[in-house]
Amino acid sequence: MTGRPAGPDDLTLTLENPRAERVKKVAALAGRSARSRAGVLLVEGPQSVREVVRFAPERVRDLYVSADALERHREIVAEALAAERWVHLGTDAVLHAMSGDAQGILAVVDETGVALDDVLAQSPRLIAVLSNVRDPGNAGAAIRAADAAGADAVILAGECVDPSNPKVVRSAAGSLFHLPVVRALPLLDAIVELQDAGLRVLAADGAGTVTLGGPGADAEALAVPTAWVLGNEAWGLSADERDLADEVVRIPIYGRAESLNLATAASVCLYASAAAHRQA
Amino acid sequence: MTGRPAGPDDLTLTLENPRAERVKKVAALAGRSARSRAGVLLVEGPQSVREVVRFAPERVRDLYVSADALERHREIVAEALAAERWVHLGTDAVLHAMSGDAQGILAVVDETGVALDDVLAQSPRLIAVLSNVRDPGNAGAAIRAADAAGADAVILAGECVDPSNPKVVRSAAGSLFHLPVVRALPLLDAIVELQDAGLRVLAADGAGTVTLGGPGADAEALAVPTAWVLGNEAWGLSADERDLADEVVRIPIYGRAESLNLATAASVCLYASAAAHRQA
Known part of the structure; x- marks a missing residue:
């Protein structure tokens, strides 16, 4: 050459x-x-x-x-x-x-390593935290949904699938290169750091006492800087993890499904925050 | 025995x-x-x-x-x-x-065959129409999201993946048995039948002139009986299909992603309708 x-x-x-x-x-x-x-x-x-x-x-x-x-x-x-x-x-x-x-x-x-400190220094208003998410297609689709909803970063906490996994890269459809993805942080540490930085940490979980769209998770309540935590596809979040969050929020289920899959749950929560941020 | x-x-x-x-x-x-x-x-x-x-x-x-x-x-x-x-x-x-x-x-x-007529006889208020959806995981997750959002039925129009495909069954997580799934209808026929039954047909497409949450697709506009049409993962809907819909609605993209994946787009649209139906 x-x-x-x-x-x-x-x-x-x-x-x-x-x-x-x-x-x-x-x-x-x-x-x-x-x-x-x-x-x-x-x-x-x-x-x-x-x-x-x-x-x-x-x-x-x-x-x-x-x-x-x-x-x-x-x-x-x-x-x-x-x-x-x-x-x-x-x-x-x-x-x-x-x-x-x-x-x-x-x-x-x-590969690049992005540190949570660097993300927090930018005064983020919307962050998606995926904890122990194992399915690559789900993880990639959730990263893509976070990007679409205008999230400032994605945190992969606990034992998540490697975001360099080719299936994650494919299903993220480029979003891995659009926003910082912070890796391999223990979830409890991440929650504390996010709270210290002034973000309201909402755990999305079927066990939630607050309903998305209702008091505590309506447009007014969602207008503040927010981090959404989503747990493993099968077992969700632990009691410790839910306790540490500022609020545990359930997505209303109007039909007979037990729950949404991870990426669809992420998109519903993140879009609710995105809309609230823009109405405020 | x-x-x-x-x-x-x-x-x-x-x-x-x-x-x-x-x-x-x-x-x-x-x-x-x-x-x-x-x-x-x-x-x-x-x-x-x-x-x-x-x-x-x-x-x-x-x-x-x-x-x-x-x-x-x-x-x-x-x-x-x-x-x-x-x-x-x-x-x-x-x-x-x-x-x-x-x-x-x-x-x-x-296997069961459900006819669109039988679905329409029940005065449905929310229907998801998937057109030419090929990825089984995506189709199953969208059916699950339709169920969670309280949709009355799912229509698989055009050349969709077989809903009996084991990957569809798995990713639908039981939702295939919760709500009627109508198969193998040409999309244009389905749109006309839905309109004749009094449903407003909204095509979800990045080419939309109306924005979800904005005029024409805000809570008031979404309060009527609605069918959401979602197209193929890669090429979306054809111009003919979009023209026949009552409105083409785009999901706002706040970040750099080109679009959402099919199941996450379905969940955002269907949950917007579900919320509007319950506020009205």
């Missing part, structure tokens, strides 16, 4: 062997140990790659694209090259060997 | 061979063609089995349980026996051969 290509048309085919060491290394990033050893994650498919190139280009180590995908997504590649990122043109077989879910385009992206 | 057992304690081990024909037939219900040939679906795991036994016992053809699961879920088995359902005690190996996701308890359940 004689220097970086200036634009999509300057790219030449450099990866033709799907069994090359480099290809295997990228494919291995589907596994947690390889990701954490390398300090990177795999971002698959045009939507997620577009978002990381646009919102966090400095994190992109390498972008891989097939000729077909290059035609369909020239603007992503152009943006990556403009940001002086390494872009590699590979055969379909190479891209497919790297990932079965990439639709011809993927990026290897640096 | 000398007659039906009266209670959980009367069950005897009748299924010991994981390679028996009966076991293979149950396992085959993971596939669509076997389900549709037999006119049944597979309901896996205690939560879903509990809901079908409680809310639609007449549909349960056979319930299979391991000794361990029987100890944990005696009340489900007792309820099934009280409803004169066939319950079969099998070894762990048999249950595992039937399904990897059953946690020791599963049921084979009759």
Whole structure:
């Protein structure tokens, strides 16, 4: 290679062997140990790659694209090259060997660590806290819902799924690169720090005594800076965790369902806060 | 077998061979063609089995349980026996051969067909219409959200995923047995029929000119009988479909996400209607 290509048309085919060491290394990033050893994650498919190139280009180590995908997504590649990122043109077989879910385009992206202190220094008004959330699709959809509702950050507390898990990355649909995601904090510590920073901490739980939309969780009560805590899909929050929250809020169930799933519960709570913040 | 057992304690081990024909037939219900040939679906795991036994016992053809699961879920088995359902005690190996996701308890359940006319005859106030929804987890979570929000029915229009797909059944968490699910209707026909029945049809779409919570989609406007139409995860609704709706409503996006996923969008829209119906 004689220097970086200036634009999509300057790219030449450099990866033709799907069994090359480099290809295997990228494919291995589907596994947690390889990701954490390398300090990177795999971002698959045009939507997620577009978002990381646009919102966090400095994190992109390498972008891989097939000729077909290059035609369909020239603007992503152009943006990556403009940001002086390494872009590699590979055969379909190479891209497919790297990932079965990439639709011809993927990026290897640096992990970042965001500290809760840094988030709190920005005077956040809405934070989503996911505690012990294990299902990657649910975690990703909840991060995406938090982003859509205008949350300032997401905290993954307790033993949550690794947010670099490819299924989380896919279902977050780029939102991982839109807002800070703080990892691996004990939930009780997180609640105390959020309260110390002046946020009202609401635990969303079917055992709640306050009903979303009713007194204590109506538009007026939700107009203050708020952190919503959502627990594990199956067992929710512990009594200790609920006790420490400022309020335990139940989403009203009008039908016969026992509860909502995690991502839908998060979206209902976060949108209620978002609306209240904008009415106030 | 000398007659039906009266209670959980009367069950005897009748299924010991994981390679028996009966076991293979149950396992085959993971596939669509076997389900549709037999006119049944597979309901896996205690939560879903509990809901079908409680809310639609007449549909349960056979319930299979391991000794361990029987100890944990005696009340489900007792309820099934009280409803004169066939319950079969099998070894762990048999249950595992039937399904990897059953946690020791599963049921084979009759398919039912619900017609839109029957739903409309009940003067519904809230209906969710999913059009061309392909992802089973998303479809199941949306059906669960519709149930939680008190919807009177769900319509699966266009080329939706089969609601008997085991992943839909699991992620619906019993809601498939709580409210009628109408299948396989062309969307444009469904919209016209809903309008003829006096429902206001709202298409949820990022291209909407009316914003959820704003004029045309605020609590007052949402207080009438309403059907929400949600389109495919990737391509949304067609121009024809949007044109036929009474209003195209966008969920406000406060952050950088392009959109919400299908189930979270459904929950935000349906809960807005549910709240409006109860304030009115």
